[in-house]
Amino acid sequence: MSQSKGRFGVHGGQYIPETLMNAIIELENAYDHYKNDPDFNRELTELLDQYAGRPSRLYYAEKLTKELGGAKIYLKREDLNHTGSHKINNVLGQALLAKKMGKTRLIAETGAGQHGVATATAAALMGMECVVFMGEEDTRRQALNVYRMKLLGSEVVPVKTGTATLKDAVSEAMREWTTRIDDTHYCLGSVMGPHPFPTIVRDFQAVISRESRAQILEKEGRLPDAVIACVGGGSNAIGSFYHYIPDEGVRLIGCEAAGRGIDTFETAATVNTGRLGIFHGMKSYFCQDEYGQIAPVYSISAGLDYPGVGPEHAYLHDIGRAEYVPVTDDEAVNAFEYLSRVEGIIPAIESAHAVAYALKLAPTMDKDKIIIITISGRGDKDCAAIARYRGEDIYE
């Protein structure tokens, strides 16, 4: 009798080649063992605090709040982490786990380059070999991050197949893993792929809401009314939501990349435009045609430019616990510039999608309401691309 594992409602599962099954089972067993191991957790907490700079600040954006004239806005500053994004939370956890499992080599996919940089960083720190797969299109959009990864001692493999973006980088990393399993851990960067990845990555990212919940209780004496985060695969969003899921008074809002709009083909808003399918190891929502061919999605943000969404998000959508709203390139770029100007914080273009929705939502809420926006990463990497979007040709 076969039995499917890692389900979130109908979503999730393990749709992968037989070649990888024992590796996935080995990972699941190792994780089940170490997640409750006090030594492992002590070591991980030490790394997160001393190396990555946690806990990250929950910053009251007073000027932004006043400008918008509505709900009180707090920013969860994942951009202040070492390597400049939330990705380090998951990577330190997985790299430590891989090391305990006796693996000596990490492979990873990357879109914007944030996860690739975080993985390269952890590999450097832990003395592991590292190979990062990145869509060729993204290596051009995010040239600086390519250089950073190389500087950190990693090999960067430009992926030329398909749309040469994040989905192709994932496919290529999966192919590489089937080739070399013994010494290699696939350090997946989002809450996607086959079980146990969506659970492992969620658990490592849940530190965001574990902290923000305690921080807001300390500052305000109550829970927020809304938590807003951007969603590609959905790792910073699930991390931002997780400890609020039982608190039904807290609205959980995921901001998807609508690209040029959800009424166009140039979009990556999976929950809003996709339908149920099976891809990259999981059952979830995917942008696809009527025959199940995966759609070539588009967003200005290389990190959200993915045709699927993590299975737990698909489930939170199904049960109505979280809302998923589309945010266009234009709205995100405006928010990128606005937050920079008003608060002196340059957000990653991914995070700017969450800011953009907050700019619309906050003014509609009373002044005694509270919003937390997760600033998942910092925007230095995006400056050249945004300048180009505005017609300014600058060199990195």
Added chain:
Amino acid sequence: MSNIRSAFNNGKAFIPFITCGDPDLETTAKVVRAAAENGADLIELGIPFSDPTAEGPVIQGANIRALKGGVTTDKIFDFVAKLRKDVKIPMVFMTYANVVFSYDAERFMARCCETGIGGIILPDLPFEEKGEFSAVAKQYGIDLISLIAPTSEDRIAMIAKEAEGFIYVVSSLGVTGVRSEIKTDLSHIVKLIRDNTSVPCAVGFGISTPEQAKKMAAVSDGAIVGSAIIKLLEKYGRDAAPYVGEYVRSMKDAVSSAE
């Protein structure tokens, strides 16, 4: 039960893989006929998928060419129905779970049954997930072909016990594609399979030369070749049929000579 088992009645089997619609369905028809006339025992027809994660560059290329040419699952079913009028040897589909899922698994199996497709190979559907498709496949008499890999080890018995049609033994780690050498201890894997089932097993992944095919067939019930055939299509395009025919003949001769 399907007619797949009969493919293993003519000595060691030779199983070519062909991507439907690469570069167009007229060519696929000619190539399938050429393979059947030259001793192929079973034909594995690929329904292209946009993101074939188990394939190496050669078969990825075939998938892209076929989709660019406008082939769809519906067009492929119509094509097989026509082909079936004169091509009688067993045929199976090789595709990805999403292609079947999005078509609706029951509708997919029903059309397989109608058009005489005996089995389906889904490389991204491991044992743990097959329940979702196997019940409806069984209802229409379609075999869901199981794959066993060099890393399967303690999973072999479990997979073999529930296997149908034939077992696809993956020769080596990694994705599909021509390899100069196959190092896996296949005789050990095949022995574990035979301890648990009488379903025949054929070896695929990385086989291109008659010598390799003979070696693989010697330790199993047959050899499966994909990338080497796709390379002929890549090279000769619409004129590939006679070259594929000639190649299939040499491979069938090779597997037949295996003891």
